[in-house]
Amino acid sequence: MLLQVDGLGIHLSGKPVVKGLGFHLDAGELLVVLGPNGAGKSTLLKGLAGEHKIAGGQVMFDGQLMTGWSNRDLAKQRAVMPQRVEVNFPLTVEEIVRLGRPPEPLAQSMPILMELMELLDIAHLQHRLAPGLSGGEQQRVQLARVLAQIWDAEGPVLLLLDECTSALDPAHQQHVFSLLRRLARQRGFAVLAVAHDLNLAARFADRLMLLHQGQVHIEGLPSEVLTEGVLAEVYGLSARILELEEGYPLVIPRDDAHKPGYSWASFSRLAPEKPSCRQAS
Secondary structure, X not given: OOEEEEEEEEEEOOEEEEEEEEEEEOOOOEXXXXXXXXXXXXXXXXXXXXXXXXOEEEEEEOOEEHHHOOHHHHHHHEEEXXXXXXXXXXXXXXXXXXXXXXXXXXXXXXXXXXXXXXXXXXXXXXXXXXXXXXXXXXXXXXXXXXXXXXXXXXXXXXXXXXXXXXXXXXXHHHHHHHHHHHHHHHHOOEEEEEOOOHHHHHHHOOEEEEEEOOEEEEEEOHHHHOOHHHHHHHHOOOEEEEEOOOOOEEEEEOOOOOOOOOOOHHHHOOOOOOOOHHHHO
């Protein structure tokens, strides 16, 4: 296994946020991390990226403690995309993607830059200034930059992605996750991606890991994780699950899908919903 996490603990402001968490990730695998707000998903990723100090446990990467890697060597094998990256400088798309490359002549970088911009559907934005782009376009630019860092890496590659499709339209969400799965299966990348979209995760992930209150609640195939009971217990979500012919589950929230214990007193004072034209007819 490429990444092995055992008993991981991370504290923020003196409070435990990730508690005794353990899992593994193999080369060639796409693992999607799910969980409600505050479950510890981003904190976990930041701990693996070295942004948060680890309070307990250990992280092994390619058979060696992560702390034993030099920053220079780790940058060649591990790339990280945080949840939010703001670009306020007048840099072009091409210049931002090139930031992911090591110091090298532009002529050497250009084939990789063009390949990645084509893959992320941003080649037509090559000379546009980043601050003028939409949120989804900027997100695809940042993903291209992250991939540029390890595109020609020799040896194992670990991708850590925090909600890398949150600003994308449905077509580009599908496109990006399809690309991530191909990078895992065809190039052997180990990809750990934090996401909120249950159906997107079910469609493309090899495995799902569902966090709850800083711990692994359940881990396994999408059909094992996305069950009515698990969704009700962790999210407080009332939903039904359809098993599609393609082999993955589809989560359909029910009309009464809400977290038990919430006060709906104010909601009950609203005027009743008017029937739609379709219903009225």
